[in-house]
Amino acid sequence: xxxxSDLQILMELYQEGDLAAATTLIHRLSPQLHRFFVVQLASRxxxxxxxxxxxxxxxxxxxxxxxxxxxxPWLYAIARHIRVDHYRKERRTGARHRRLEDAPxxxxxxxxxxxxxxxxxxxxxxxxxSQREVLEMMKVAGMSLEEVARATSSSVGSVKQKAHRxxxxxxxxxSGVEFVKRHSGGGS
Amino acid sequence: MKDRExxxxxxxAAQVPHEVDARLLERVIGSIxxxxxxxxPRPAAGVLVGGLVxxxxxxxxxxxxxxxxxxxxxxxxxxxxxxxxxxxxPIWLASAALVSETIPxxxxxxxxxxxxxxxxxxLLAIFAVLFRxxxxxxxxxxxxxxxATGIAYAIPTAFGSWLLLRHGFAVNPVDAxxxxxxxxxxxxxxxxxxxxxxxxxxxxxxxxxxxILVSAAGGAYLxxxxxxxxxxxxSPDY
Numbered sequence: 001x002x003x004x005s006d007l008q009i010l011m012e013l014y015q016e017g018d019l020a021a022a023t024t025l026i027h028r029l030s031p032q033l034h035r036f037f038v039v040q041l042a043s044r045x046x047x048x049x050x051x052x053x054x055x056x057x058x059x060x061x062x063x064x065x066x067x068x069x070x071x072x073p074w075l076y077a078i079a080r081h082i083r084v085d086h087y088r089k090e091r092r093t094g095a096r097h098r099r100l101e102d103a104p105x106x107x108x109x110x111x112x113x114x115x116x117x118x119x120x121x122x123x124x125x126x127x128x129x130s131q132r133e134v135l136e137m138m139k140v141a142g143m144s145l146e147e148v149a150r151a152t153s154s155s156v157g158s159v160k161q162k163a164h165r166x167x168x169x170x171x172x173x174x175s176g177v178e179f180v181k182r183h184s185g186g187g188s
Numbered sequence: 189m190k191d192r193e194x195x196x197x198x199x200x201a202a203q204v205p206h207e208v209d210a211r212l213l214e215r216v217i218g219s220i221x222x223x224x225x226x227x228x229p230r231p232a233a234g235v236l237v238g239g240l241v242x243x244x245x246x247x248x249x250x251x252x253x254x255x256x257x258x259x260x261x262x263x264x265x266x267x268x269x270x271x272x273x274x275x276x277x278p279i280w281l282a283s284a285a286l287v288s289e290t291i292p293x294x295x296x297x298x299x300x301x302x303x304x305x306x307x308x309x310x311l312l313a314i315f316a317v318l319f320r321x322x323x324x325x326x327x328x329x330x331x332x333x334x335x336a337t338g339i340a341y342a343i344p345t346a347f348g349s350w351l352l353l354r355h356g357f358a359v360n361p362v363d364a365x366x367x368x369x370x371x372x373x374x375x376x377x378x379x380x381x382x383x384x385x386x387x388x389x390x391x392x393x394x395x396x397x398x399x400i401l402v403s404a405a406g407g408a409y410l411x412x413x414x415x416x417x418x419x420x421x422x423s424p425d426y
Contacts, residue, residue, distance in 0.1 A: 017226035023217050035206040048212050049317055055216045061357035064291050065225040074293035081292070081359040085415075120201035139198040150293045153360060170194050 007071035017061055026055060032141050033079055037138045038145045039121050040083055040129070072143050073150035080133070080151060126173045131166035134159055230355060233287050233294070240283035241276075243348040244375035249342040250384035252395035259384045267318050274314045275378045279305035282371035286349065287365035290356025300367040304404050307370065311377070311397055319389040325386075331395035334384055338399030345375035346407065361411040369407020374399035 007029075013021035037047035057078055065074050107149060120140065124132045137148045145163075149156045230236070252260070260268060284305050287295040298306075349368055358364035376399040384396070 015227050015229055017224055019217075019221050019224050022220055022224065024267045026213055026217055027221075030208045030216075031206045036207045038206075048209065050215055050220070051208065052212065052219075057220060057357075059220045059223070061292065064357045066229060066232075069293070072293075074291075077292035078357070079316065108215055120198070122199055131351070135198070139195075140202045145293075148290065150295050151294050155296070166192055167194055170192075173397055174194070174197070 004070050008068065011062075011065050011071050012067055015065065022059075029075065031045055031054075032077070035120070035140060036076070036079060039085060039124050039132060039140070042083075042086075046086070049085055050082055054079045054087075057082060070147055070150070072141060073147045076141065076143070077153070083119055089128075096141060123170070123174075127166050130168065131162050134162040135166045138163060138175035171173060215385045221247060222389050225364045227301075230291070233284075233291065236352060237280070237283045239352050240286060240349055240371060241280055244279050244283070244345050244350065244371060244378070246349065247341055247345045247375050248378035248382060251379035255383045257382055259380070260382045262385045262387065267312070269317055270314055270382050272367065272378075274310055275381065278285060278303070278310065279371065279374045279378070280366055282307070282374060286353065286364065286367040286371055287356075290353045290358050292309060292357055292359050299320075300363045300370060300404075304366060304400070305376065308397055308400055311400075312393060313397070314390045316389070319392050321387060321401050323387050324388050324390050330386055331391055331398075334380055334386070334395045335398055335402065336398065337383070338373070338380050339402060340375035340376075342369075342372035342378040342399060342403040346372040346403075358411070361410050361415040364413025365405075365407035365409070366404050368411075369404035372407065373403030376400075376403060 007025070009019045010028075014025060018038050033054060034047050034051050037050045038044065042050060058075065061078060065071070120136075124136060127135065133152065134148055137143045137151060138145070143151065145156050145159050148159045152159065263271070280304055281298065282300075285296075285300050288296055289300065321341055346368055349371060377396050380396050381400065384392075386392070
């Protein structure tokens with residue numbers, strides 16, 4: 001059974017007005033959606049707001065989910081829209097401008113491991129927005145190239161190219177960083 | 189460093205549990221629970237695309253019926269066989285693009301901007317081959333009349349499209365507006381081809397195709413305005 005099949009059944013029940021199905025979906029998908037926002041350099045408080053807004057938007061747009069279609073691209077397309085819109089509003093109010101001034105410093109900083117495992121957000125912070133987003137969807141949400149292409153309204157070729165560049169970037173940036181030796185499991 | 193090593197690092201990092209405040213989730217569930225009801229899923233994409241094609245054709249035919257089928261009557265068989273398929277194909281493509289723009293997570297076969305450029309270039313090429321009379325009379329005046337007429341029929345097409353797709357959700361309102369404007373503009377040009385008997389090459393090349401550009405730009409601009417003016421939640425429903 002495809003891992004998305006469960007989600008498809010839950011989404012169909014949600015469309016039929018089943019609150020238990022909606023609750024299960026929210027509990028099951030919120031951690032990865034929240035992480036999606038945190039990885040995009042949002043603070044936890046911002047990620048909380050974005051998560052809440054995303055679910056309210058999903059609730060309003062739940063009729064647009066089509067039975068039999070993968071759930072994650074649909075869900076991430078909405079989450080991505082909320083995030084982009086949030087940044088646009090922030091930029092207008094000037095707050096984004098302030099954060100952009102801090103961003104180069106953050107991006108230039110090598111990731112610092114906490115305990116035995118490096119922070120995902122710290123690793124992905126080394127990448128530009130579009131590459132970070134693609135890698136997050138593929139490696140954290142477990143989406144296929146096709147699903148990421150659907151979620152980002154782009155072609156599979158473009159997603160492949162971004163993923164390839166992300167790996168190139170990470171290879172350059174992570175080489176020589178101490179935690180690589182500690183966390184790569186010693187594999188060559 | 190190899191890709192496998194990067195994969196391992198990412199996989200380990202991704203396996204670290206990411207907690208979300210339980211009170212936040214309770215709040216979300218509470219908000220959703222208050223307005224929980226069954227919703228009817230949208231019709232299949234093919235049905236919506238068919239509906240948009242029908243709306244475009246109906247508006248163009250109704251406009252020509254009101255103003256007269258002078259254009260198509262003046263055309264020879266070759267011109268009819270070239271111009272109308274060249275309009276029907278992009279109308280179908282623009283309808284498909286618009287429908288996919290209003291359903292999140294749909295596979296995007298062609299971007300609305302690429303569609304607009306391709307449709308315009310294809311029409312320009314066909315018009316340039318078919319209409320060779322480069323002599324002009326009242327170029328500006330006649331042109332503005334055709335532009336205004338085309339736009340006048342693009343507007344009801346856009347309105348009809350909005351009615352059909354109003355329950356959709358555009359994750360990129362500007363692209364959705366561009367697709368809607370392109371579709372409406374194509375319906376306007378179809379009406380002009382049925383109605384306008386002016387076959388001067390420059391008139392057709394400049395003013396008829398301008399209907400698509402003006403309509404597409406208007407659609408994108410309006411949707412951009414709606415997006416900017418919207419407060420939370422932040423996107424127009426289609």
